[in-house]
Amino acid sequence: MKNSAGKKPRLLLASNNPGKLKEIQALLQDLDLELVTPAQLGIELEVEETGQTYAENALLKGSAWARATGLLIMADDSGLEVQALGGLPGVHSARFSPQPGASDADRRIYLLERLKGKPHPWTARFRCVIAMVTSAGEVRFAEGVCPGEIIPEEFGHNGFGYDPIFYLPELGRTMAELVMEEKNRLSHRARAVMAARPALLEIVAGYH
Numbered sequence: 001m002k003n004s005a006g007k008k009p010r011l012l013l014a015s016n017n018p019g020k021l022k023e024i025q026a027l028l029q030d031l032d033l034e035l036v037t038p039a040q041l042g043i044e045l046e047v048e049e050t051g052q053t054y055a056e057n058a059l060l061k062g063s064a065w066a067r068a069t070g071l072l073i074m075a076d077d078s079g080l081e082v083q084a085l086g087g088l089p090g091v092h093s094a095r096f097s098p099q100p101g102a103s104d105a106d107r108r109i110y111l112l113e114r115l116k117g118k119p120h121p122w123t124a125r126f127r128c129v130i131a132m133v134t135s136a137g138e139v140r141f142a143e144g145v146c147p148g149e150i151i152p153e154e155f156g157h158n159g160f161g162y163d164p165i166f167y168l169p170e171l172g173r174t175m176a177e178l179v180m181e182e183k184n185r186l187s188h189r190a191r192a193v194m195a196a197r198p199a200l201l202e203i204v205a206g207y208h
Contacts (some may be wrong), residue, residue, distance in 0.1 A: 062133035144191025
């Protein structure tokens with residue numbers, strides 16, 4: 001899978017989230033690819049997530065980065081879907097708080113406030129959609145889901161976002177209590193990346 005110069009094809013992971021990048025890099029490190037990040041390229045690009053679905057937002061990010069760099073791009077969009085809230089926060093998970101400049105902790109507090117008085121268990125799922133976009137405009141999608149439930153107390157210091165209140169009944173722990181190896185077997189993003197690998201290999205097989 002080398003290009004004409006004998007180098008590995010480069011795959012840009014279109015995210016500035018350190019936690020997310022660490023997860024994806026661990027899942028793809030065995031492939032014959034050079035994984036690069038926006039920070040490594042010294043490029044800053046803000047893409048407004050105006051899509052109504054995870055796939056639309058992932059494609060918006062992937063297409064913008066493909067145009068800006070000419071590289072093969074892996075972009076994703078993900079969210080938490082809580083059954084008692086009709087699937088919210090969903091695509092608005094990263095912005096689910098009326099408070100300007102809200103932190104992850106602020107969003108967790110706001111989510112729990114919205115759930116007060118609703119019957120338990122608070123069934124939920126994390127969902128992730130990945131878009132792989134080539135410089136020629138070819139697009140492939142992959143999706144991953146991780147079921148669980150929301151609990152009113154925070155446990156664990158690993159992960160980010162809603163991980164400390166996302167409980168995995170089969171393990172008896174929250175997502176934030178998992179070590180990286182465990183998370184990369186179970187998380188929505190891990191499952192999406194693993195589902196994306198066959199399509200990714202097909203794409204890079206065309207690079208000479």
